Amino acid sequence: MAVSSATTHDAAAFEVRHVNLKRGGSVVLKDVTARINEGEVVAILGPNGSGKSTLLKAMIGVLPLSGGSAQILGRPSTTRGVHDAIGYVPQMAAFSGNIAASAYETTASGLLTSTRLFTRAPKHKVQQALEFVGLGDLSSRAVTEMSGGQRQRVMIARALVREPRILVLDEPFTGVDAGTQEKISGLIAKLHAKGTTVVVVLHDLDPLRDLITRAIVMDEGRVVHDGPLPHDDPHASASESEDGKHHVNETIDQCLGNEIHP
Numbered sequence: 001m002a003v004s005s006a007t008t009h010d011a012a013a014f015e016v017r018h019v020n021l022k023r024g025g026s027v028v029l030k031d032v033t034a035r036i037n038e039g040e041v042v043a044i045l046g047p048n049g050s051g052k053s054t055l056l057k058a059m060i061g062v063l064p065l066s067g068g069s070a071q072i073l074g075r076p077s078t079t080r081g082v083h084d085a086i087g088y089v090p091q092m093a094a095f096s097g098n099i100a101a102s103a104y105e106t107t108a109s110g111l112l113t114s115t116r117l118f119t120r121a122p123k124h125k126v127q128q129a130l131e132f133v134g135l136g137d138l139s140s141r142a143v144t145e146m147s148g149g150q151r152q153r154v155m156i157a158r159a160l161v162r163e164p165r166i167l168v169l170d171e172p173f174t175g176v177d178a179g180t181q182e183k184i185s186g187l188i189a190k191l192h193a194k195g196t197t198v199v200v201v202l203h204d205l206d207p208l209r210d211l212i213t214r215a216i217v218m219d220e221g222r223v224v225h226d227g228p229l230p231h232d233d234p235h236a237s238a239s240e241s242e243d244g245k246h247h248v249n250e251t252i253d254q255c256l257g258n259e260i261h262p
């Protein structure tokens, strides 16, 4: 794989340490430290505007940091070639405009890497990625003529076409129907079984609850929880409010819009 020479042995998929990041003059990440190990499925949760997408972008090295450090597979996130290990599915809003290209062309564009341009896309890889997301029969259809759920799956195919070690998805379930949610969850489960690391920003945990190994909860630009989902954590209970765990449960419930029971 192209990235192997640019990575170090046993390194974390992502590691950010004491990261500060400013956007539009405001500090939107405040002293954020987090690590994603290879093979994990990690959810990033938090209220709107808490910094979830910005944290993803800091991890994958597409936004400059104001302070701290970010590493991808043990290398600084600015290292040439290290991004080739990542498949990134941006928030739906980022590509909901007109994409005149076909599903095939959009998926093939995922073969562009930071170190080389392709002159001819390996057709079987593009077709395989589309088949993996269940769109093998629609490869020539314009993305503009597809449903929201189909578009989302094209973007996943685009992220997967280079067989990345790490898949990063920003709210993949927004605006997709229950059937598509199930399909996307099934795809993530298959990738996890193959050893792919998955980092996903979520508003609703349910579609991936069984797969998630850890949750990082953001609030106002800070990490306020990093650990197992509270309901999976045998030590988390309402009676432990003294040590703040009850508060953490409430924070997660509030992030996800769940009713809080006293």
Ligand SMILES: Nc1ncnc2c1ncn2[C@@H]1O[C@H](COP(=O)(O)OP(=O)(O)OP(=O)(O)O)[C@@H](O)[C@H]1O
Residues within 6 Å of the ligand: 023, 024, 028, 046, 047, 048, 049, 050, 051, 052, 053, 054, 055
């Ligand atoms: N391009 C930008 N310029 C200026 N400020 C920005 C920009 N993008 C995001 N912000 C601000 O940074 C903060 C964090 O935004 P971010 O998109 O990371 O939050 P989020 O938790 O992903 O939100 P949401 O759940 O609504 O997607 C917000 O206050 C937002 O207004």
